[in-house]
Amino acid sequence: MTNLATFLVHAARQHGGRVAVRESETVLTYAELDDASARMAALLHADGVRPGDRVALAMPNITSFPVAYYGVLRAGAVVVPMNPLLKAREIAFVLRDSGARTVVTSPMSAGEATRAAAETGAECLVTGSAAFDAALRAVSPEPGVGDRAPSDTAVILYTSGTTGTPKGAELTHGNLISNTVTTVETLLTLGPDDVLFGGLPLFHAFGQTCALNAAISAGAALTLLPRFDPRRALEIMHRDRVTVFLGVPTMYTALLRTETSDAFDASGLSRLRLAVSGGSALPVEILHAFEQNFDVIVLEGYGLSETSPVTSFNHPDRPRKAGSIGLPVRGVEMTLVSAEGAPVRPGEVGEIAIRGENVMKGYWNRPEATAGALHDGWFRSGDLARVDEDGFYFIVDRRKDLIIRGGYNVYPREVEEVLYEHPAVAEAAVVGVPHDLHGEEVAAVVVRREGSGATADQIRDFVRERVAAYKYPRIVTFTDELPKGATGKILKREITVEDLEGSAGDSG
Numbered sequence: 119m120t121n122l123a124t125f126l127v128h129a130a131r132q133h134g135g136r137v138a139v140r141e142s143e144t145v146l147t148y149a150e151l152d153d154a155s156a157r158m159a160a161l162l163h164a165d166g167v168r169p170g171d172r173v174a175l176a177m178p179n180i181t182s183f184p185v186a187y188y189g190v191l192r193a194g195a196v197v198v199p200m201n202p203l204l205k206a207r208e209i210a211f212v213l214r215d216s217g218a219r220t221v222v223t224s225p226m227s228a229g230e231a232t233r234a235a236a237e238t239g240a241e242c243l244v245t246g247s248a249a250f251d252a253a254l255r256a257v258s259p260e261p262g263v264g265d266r267a268p269s270d271t272a273v274i275l276y277t278s279g280t281t282g283t284p285k286g287a288e289l290t291h292g293n294l295i296s297n298t299v300t301t302v303e304t305l306l307t308l309g310p311d312d313v314l315f316g317g318l319p320l321f322h323a324f325g326q327t328c329a330l331n332a333a334i335s336a337g338a339a340l341t342l343l344p345r346f347d348p349r350r351a352l353e354i355m356h357r358d359r360v361t362v363f364l365g366v367p368t369m370y371t372a373l374l375r376t377e378t379s380d381a382f383d384a385s386g387l388s389r390l391r392l393a394v395s396g397g398s399a400l401p402v403e404i405l406h407a408f409e410q411n412f413d414v415i416v417l418e419g420y421g422l423s424e425t426s427p428v429t430s431f432n433h434p435d436r437p438r439k440a441g442s443i444g445l446p447v448r449g450v451e452m453t454l455v456s457a458e459g460a461p462v463r464p465g466e467v468g469e470i471a472i473r474g475e476n477v478m479k480g481y482w483n484r485p486e487a488t489a490g491a492l493h494d495g496w497f498r499s500g501d502l503a504r505v506d507e508d509g510f511y512f513i514v515d516r517r518k519d520l521i522i523r524g525g526y527n528v529y530p531r532e533v534e535e536v537l538y539e540h541p542a543v544a545e546a547a548v549v550g551v552p553h554d555l556h557g558e559e560v561a562a563v564v565v566r567r568e569g570s571g572a573t574a575d576q577i578r579d580f581v582r583e584r585v586a587a588y589k590y591p592r593i594v595t596f597t598d599e600l601p602k603g604a605t606g607k608i609l610k611r612e613i614t615v616e617d618l619e620g621s622a623g624d625s626g
Contacts, residue, residue, distance in 0.1 A: 121263040122272050122291050123191035125298070125335040126152055133310055133337040140358065141181050141342040148337070151184060156259030158189025164257060165220065165241060169194030169264050172216045172274065174240075175321065176200040176209060176231050177224035178344040182245040183320050184330060186222045194264025197273045198286070199321035201604045202227040209234035216274055216286055216482060268292030274482050275323055275423045286482035287424045289323075296475040297426035298331040300448045305417070305431050306392065308336035312361045313389070316342040317351055317369065319604045323427035324396050329364050346606060348376035359389045363414070366397035368606040370408050370416075371545060375567075390414050392434065396421060398607045399513050399531055401538040402441045418443060420513065424497055425450075426476040430511055441535075442510040443503075450474035454505060459493060467514050467529075470499040502529070519610060521550035521558050526588040528560055530610075533591065536584050537562060542572035545600050547608050548591060562591035563613055565600060 129138070130152035138148045146154065167173060173190045175197060177183050190197045198216045200209060202224065209231055213221060220241045223231040228244045235242035244250055266272070272294055274286040302308045306328070314333045318325035320342075333340040341358040343351055346369060355363065365373075370393075393408065393416045405416050417434060420443035421427030430452060432444035446452045454468030455461060462468035473496045480488035491498055502514040514529045521528040530548035537546040545565040550558035562581075566572060574594035582590040601612035 120268055120270075120291055121191060121194075121266045122294050122298075122331065123155070123188045123263045125295075125331060126155060126188050127263060129334055129337045136310060136337065137339040138334065139181050139184055139316075139340045139342060141179065141344065144181050146181050146185075151181075151188070153259050154185045154254070155188035155192055156261055157254050157257050158185055159192035159264075160257040160260045161243075161253055162189065162193045162195065162220065163260070167193055167195050167220060169266070170196065170270070171220075172196045172198050172218040174198040174200055174209075174213060174216065174218040174221040175223075176202050176204065176221060176227045177245065177321075178202045178226060179316055179320050179325075179342040180224060180344055181342070182224055183342075184334070184340075186245065187320070187326075187330070188334075190222075191272060192260065192263045194266060196271050199273065199275065199326070201319070201321055203604065204230065206230045206233035206237070210237050212276055212284070212286075213238040213240050215276075215284075266291050268295075269479070271479060273326070277423055285484050285487055288479040288482050289426050290479055293426045293476055293478065294327065294331065296449055297327050297428050298335050301328055301332050301428055302336050304433065304448055305419070305428070306332060306336075306362055306394070307434065308332060308338050308362070310337040312336065312338040313358050314338055314340050315351070315355060315360045315363045315365070316340045317346045318364050318366070322605050323421065323423045324364070324366075324605065327426060327428060328394065328396075346372075348372040352376060355390065356386045360387070361389050361391050363390060363393040365393070365395060366606040367395060367400045367404060368545070368602060368608065370395060370400060370404050374404065374407055374411060375544065387412060387414075392417065394419065396427070397605050399441075399534075401535055403535075403538045405440055420444070420501075420511070421476075422497075422499060424478045424491070425472055425499075426478070429472050429474075429476065439506075439508075439510045439512075442506075442512050444511065445509055446474075447476075450476055452511065453496075454503060455496075455498070459498075465504065467502050467504050469517060470501045470503050470511070471496040472499060473497070519549075521548075521560055523550070523553075523558050523560055523588050524556040528589050533560065533562065533581060533585060533589055536581050537564065537577070539584075540572070540577055540580050542566050542570035542577065544568075545608070547600055547610055547613060549610050549613055551593065559593060560589065560591045561593035561595070563600060564594060564596050565598065566596060 130148040134149035138151045222243045271288045272291040273289045276284040395418045417432045419431035421429045430444045432438040451473045477497045515531045533548045544567045547563045551561045553559040578594045601609045
């Protein structure tokens with residue numbers, strides 16, 4: 119197998135009549151998804167798309183996404199997924215940077231995508247429109263898949279751009295096929311009877327590999343939720359008898375709050391056998407509460423867009439360690455290095471470096487950025503971690519999130535874990551703010567549980583009793599909602615420092 123789309127072709131031959139993807143009342147069997155994606159490939163070829171050309175996708179988790187995704191791959195082209203909430207200016211940047219000649223979108227994003235396409239000279243196809251549906255019906259399906267080498271680029275994933283303009287990580291067919299097979303065989307142990315919860319955005323690496331490609335390669339069903347809502351998610355899990363839940367930490371927190379407040383009967387989720395968390399660190403308190411309330415094992419893992427994404431995991435057939443991102447997965451090596459790239463001593467904190475079948479080819483048209491991230495085949499992640507005597511890795515924090523207060527290193531993750539132990543805290547983010555004396559001060563932004571009247575002093579004192587004096591947050595402020603990205607990951611870069619400087623605090 120050299121083309122990622124071959125997963126679908128094989129599954130359609132074996133499971134043609136079974137459900138492949140579902141979104142609300144719209145259901146596609148494997149035979150229907152195979153046919154629709156083959157027609158999509160034919161339509162793209164008729165429009166002049168050739169192997170290696172880039173085709174952008176801007177749509178939420180609807181059944182049109184896998185149709186377009188596998189259609190582009192079958193045509194031998196490269197998928198460039200985008201957040202459907204992007205504005206025309208942002209879409210235009212990706213179209214120009216990737217050189218995409220076509221953008222496929224849904225009615226939700228049609229206005230912004232059409233403007234961006236007109237500005238860049240790309241063609242815009244709107245799924246669900248009368249013109250698109252007629253064109254799809256008019257072409258004959260192309261039953262095969264384009265011949266691609268394992269080293270050929272399959273997907274270009276644009277990073278969030280936290281350190282500048284977004285960069286496109288080139289993931290090859292070999293990267294994604296290997297990572298998908300490893301996920302299916304060693305982590306999720308999927309089969310045709312499984313139903314995966316599809317609430318992770320499919321334009322993101324986590325959703326693509328662990329939900330879409332994993333489900334399709336195993337002949338399983340994927341039930342989609344276009345925009346995550348905890349109550350709707352629980353309804354879908356009940357209705358479709360979901361067996362595997364995939365989510366990010368904020369989803370777990372939201373489900374716990376909904377399950378408690380609405381008294382959902384967790385016994386209705388009798389087929390739920392596994393839950394997986396990634397994207398960012400899952401607070402240990404949340405992990406334990408979810409396992410207890412939903413009677414399911416939660417496996418936490420780690421990965422990045424640049425690594426396809428799965429890099430390490432708490433494996434289902436081995437002992438787990440709460441708070442750990444587990445062990446490297448099959449075909450992947452991990453190590454810890456200093457800022458200069460030298461190995462760190464046992465027990466010390468270092469930056470995670472990754473080498474293996476999952477590591478990207480490089481950043482699209484960014485040779486300097488590629489050279490800065492890849493050193494002798496090792497990808498420098500920017501994440502700080504420690505490893506224990508059993509080889510389990512524990513994330514300490516992002517290197518760029520590290521707070522240096524008075525010369526002492528403060529890792530926000532450690533402080534956040536303590537905050538989540540407070541009964542009044544629903545969500546929390548710890549950030550550094552400028553300080554004349556200490557260089558940086560530790561600040562906590564907290565979302566209180568409904569009905570809680572906990573004060574800033576009470577929460578600050580709670581943390582002060584549990585961590586070293588230089589670590590506890592002198593500044594504590596409250597908000598109704600923390601800023602989050604498309605995957606539900608808390609975006610610390612969008613927390614406004616000015617809003618924190620005047621909040622309740624002390625300077626001791």
